[in-house]
Amino acid sequence: MHSPTPSQDRPDLPDLQGPLSGIRVLDITSVVLGPLATLVLGDYGADVIKIESLTGDLMRANGVSRNPGMSSVFLALNRNKRSLALDLKSPKGREIFLELAASADVIIHNMRIPAIERLGLGYDVVRAIKPDMVYCAATGFGQDGPYRFKPAFDDIIQGACGMASLAGQASGTPEYVPSLIADKTAGMAVVNAVLAALFHRERSGQGQYIEVPMFETLVEFTLAEHLGGLAFDPGLAPAGYGRIMSGGRKPMPTADGHVAMLPYSPGHWIALFQRVGRSDLVETYAITDRQKLNAVVRDLYRELGIMTLSRTTAAWVAICEELDIPATPIYSLDDLPDHPHLQAIGMFQSMDHPSEGRLRYVRPATRFGATPASVRLPTPLLGQHSTEILGELGYCPQKIERLREEGIIVATMGSSPPPNTAVGKEDG
Known part of the structure; x- marks a missing residue:
């Protein structure tokens, strides 16, 4: 049977409709875990509004850069998103966020819970405005446990979940896996959870609160094959999958x-x-x-x-x-663009970016026969779409400029102009 070949690698076709077309996601995540999750949702067709602080996502500075604020890691994780640079700590910034929430389907954040509550943007507040909201908190540790307020980053979770110990089996010294494996695994868990909650909402009309704790997610991930003797109660042997623990396989x-x-x-x-x-x-x-x-x-x-x-x-x-x-x-990272299979399927694509010039990116790997994933928008500059998004809310140009002057938003020069027929907000 011939497999369909959707045009998911055609960023020049803006009208492609992915399976999440019509879903709006408010993304108040940063670094890697959350942005990877919203990257996938954006590739699948969702309208992802990336709400950044006035100084931007920290990951804008990490990796290889041609220009400040547009690093290789940030470019890879933030396509198909519109950037609204907004001071959520200000009353006006909070008001704007809640106006956006009324039009959104999903909110995802990776702040610690006390931090999001101090902003006045917790689930109860949002649910009062949008009862069917799918609200996902990507936490470091589950909120039912004593570690609930501890900070968590990839290294910490690798160390805590047993992965660093496993990686150091050969040397006898714990080592980190040379990949942001904890961030990325938890990010995909966020995608799965959000999709499941959207499916539930489609059937029931009900939104819900989701918590995806990074630590527990990686414990579950690591023990899938390494539960070993702990699969029995009481344990029959130490944890670990013997075939891997004993070594043997290697290049x-x-x-x-x-x-x-x-x-x-x-x-x-x-x-x-x-x-x-x-x-x-x-x-x-x-x-x-x-x-x-x-x-x-x-x-x-x-x-x-x-x-x-x-x-x-x-x-x-x-x-x-x-x-x-x-x-x-054995292929090195630098060899991958020349891999014969990846070349044949067009895994690496190129696009022209408004500030970064010609860029290479990896297209979405998942293929949908009827609703193709696609790359529709290049990675945004900080606040590139602030004017556009506020215009969609009905803010007139004068009020948008006043918000910029007051330090409530950053609106990058060259961002899209607001509609000329703004209504429903202060008239100038």
């Missing part, structure tokens, strides 16, 4: 580099040993079933690491393809 050295190869079944190992003239190893290890394979798997990988030195990476990949054994060369 194998070849005559000219390294290869990732995974003979997974007894049949794979037998076919591989026979193919390269080492049938003797089939007899030595008697790997006739999964139980026997598991018992000697570290020995098998030791033998494999010696064997792979005899051929090039390309030769081993070819052998594995012949035997239908999973394998790949």
Whole structure:
């Protein structure tokens, strides 16, 4: 069956309708966890209004930059969003936010709960204005526990959930995974929770409060395979998935580099040993079933690491393809734009940004046959859409300028002008 190829990689087509088209999200998150969640919602078609402080999201400064405030990390996480730079600590800023809330479907924040309550923007306040609001708080720790007010960042959660300990198994010293794995995993949990709540609202008409605690989310994530003996009460053995904890699998050295190869079944190992003239190893290890394979798997990988030195990476990949054994060369991050599969599917796209020039980005990976995800808006400058968004609320140009002069908003030069027929607000 031929798979549809939606035009999700066509930022020049502004009329694409994603599955969340018509949903408005107020995004008062920052750094990585929240922005990654709202990135996905925006790619899926939601109108995401990114409400930033007057100095902007901290992540605007992290990564590689051509111009201040538009770092590589910020660019990657904040496309398909409109930026409203607003002082939420001011009464006027709070008023504007609540006016926007009346027109929104989803609010997502990653502040600590006392902080959002001090702003007067907690769930009870919002629900009084918009009863069917889906309101998601991405917290560091669950609010039912003693850690509920503690600060949480990726490093802290990796350390707390067992992941840093796992990453340091080989060296004996805890290490962080070299990726913002806690932020990104929790961010995807926020996406799932918001989509589920929107589905519930569609069926029942009811909004709800959601809490996605980072720590608990990563404990659940880490223990999916590592619960081990703790799966029984009382425990039968220590936690941990033995196959991973005991080591063995790793990139194998070849005559000219390294290869990732995974003979997974007894049949794979037998076919591989026979193919390269080492049938003797089939007899030595008697790997006739999964139980026997598991018992000697570290020995098998030791033998494999010696064997792979005899051929090039390309030769081993070819052998594995012949035997239908999973394998790949080891790609560096810089190699990925040249990966033949990624090139063939157009995973890397380019666009012209109003301030940053020509940019490369990774298109949405998920494909929808009828409602394609798409990149419709480039990552915004700080306050780029403040004027536009306030105009949609009915604010006249004079009042918008007064808000700017009073330090309530930042409106970047060149942002869209307000409608000429503003109504419903102070007339100048």
